[in-house]
Amino acid sequence: MTKETFLHEKHVQLGAKMVDFAGWHMPVQYTSIIEEHNTVRNAVGLFDVSHMGEVFVSGKDSLDFLQSVVPQDISKLAYEKAVYCQLPKQDGGLIDDLIIYKLGINYYLVICNASRIDEDLNWLVRNSKGYEVKIDNQSHNYSLLAVQGPKADELLRKMGLDTQQESFTIKPAKLCNRKLLVSRTGYTGEDGYEILVENKFSEELWDKVLEYGKEFGIKPIGLGARDTLRLEAALHLYGNDLDENTTPVEAGLSWSIPKDKVADYNGKSVIMDQLKNGVQKKLIGFKMLDRNIARHGYDVYYNGEKVGHVTSGCVSPTLGENIGLAYVKNIKEICTGAHIQVMIREKLHDAEVVKRPFVAKRNKVKI
Amino acid sequence: MSFTEKMLCSKSHEYLLKNDDDTYTIGLTDYAVEQLGDIVFLELPEVDAEFSKGDTFATIESVKAASEIYMPISGKVIDVNSVLVDEPEILNEDVYEKGWLIKVEATGDASEQDDLLEYEDYKEELE
Secondary structure (H helix, E strand, C coil), X not given: CCECCXXXXXXXXXXXXXXXXXXXXXXXXXXXXXXHHHHHHHCCEEEECCCCEEEEEECCCHHHHHHHHCCCCHHHCCCCEEEEEEEECCCCCEEEEEEEEEEECCEEEEEECHHHHHHHHHHHHHHCCCXXXXXXXXXXXXXXXXXXXXXXXXXXXXXXXXXXXXXXXEEEXXXXXXXXXXXXXXCCCCCEEEEEEEHHHHHHHHHHHHHHHHHHCCEECCHHHHHHHXXXXXXXXXXXXXXXXXXXXXXXXHHHCCCCCCCCCCCHHHHHHHHHHCCCEEEEEEEECCCCCCCCCCEEEECCEEEEEXXXXXXXXXXXXXXXXXXXXCCCCCCCCCEEEEEECCEEEEEEEECCCCCCCCCCCCC | CCHHHHCEECCCCEEEEECCCCCEEEEECHHHHXXXXXXXXXXXXXXXXXXXXXXXEEEEEECCCEEEEECCCCEEEEEECCHHHHCCCHHHHCCCCCXXXXXXXXXXXXXXXXXXXXHHHHHHHHC
């Protein structure tokens, strides 16, 4: 059965076009994907991302346990800080990608993809054998609202936000006279916040953000624009750009993996070997050189030879170009500036390899 | 008569409009365009191309996905609305007057239109 978030009624009232996504009935757009996209780049947008998973990890072994399942060094994660992580298997292929937040001593929050909650829980529980740790899935009790865009901070200040936060931090904050967990993170490449709220208060918060946001030109934003925004920022989407057959090194996520982490973790030997000796396939960004749009699954050619496939592709409303991500054979000739071809409806179309992200990210905020 | 009163619709959301000179204009229904959302790409056939009823004659892409457009009757293309190739967003603004796709000479017989619906009936089927 398709699940509905606690804000489902709001989306329907706003006239959203609803679609099934990862088992959830979610708004893909309210008015226009391009208009919603531009609203987030230029002003501020509100997203319902309550379908995402929230898992709390606690207990005296929680640090050691988390250290054993992610390549990132959780021992260096400071109180109220967040870190982007992956959940590799022994062969380095990914169960999911996630954000881990340190909420206290032996107290962590893991936010994971809606489509992977069951797999993640199963994996975490299986790997927790021998650790004194509590893995508490609270996904059904919390809604998650994302407020994203250059006006997001100003808007939340207007609503009484009482914290000063750098990007990638989480704090209990007062907002509209309620204590909520507020994180300065997002999936758009813009500055913004993600607000964890108990289901029973989610509608009230949704309405207030839209009401206070009016003067900033706020709009509700659907999953369609969420996808074009994240792709411009070259943020990976699990199921498209990441899967169980792809390691974080192949996925271009080496920047997120510390080389000096002492603790052992699933997939460490494969990942360390790939960091040292290289990989067979690599992720590239490209832009089409004609009006055609490359889509997930299309084949990629170089010099007449099939070298890989597209994992994400769409029009970039910000650039007015058609962009995409692809996995290709790791040969040095396929580098920035190189021309590749994408097979679209049985014809080859030229594309150029370009640097990622496609649109400069503006989400780094220091206090 | 208004545009929608004169046209016939296919269940795959194309419209067929008979012109005064007995040629036909083919395009997409307002419902189809609304469902697609922002249209960002359109590929149209060449003049003189011949298709049978049900053949794919064009491809349209919204931000989200690519879709095919099918011939509501058999025909030979005599004109294409090539302005749309550079400005596919016209379809979102004016799907009927400015947003027509191709004009054809029918090459099949009239019975090919038997499964096409009047606009009102087409709208009813959607509900």
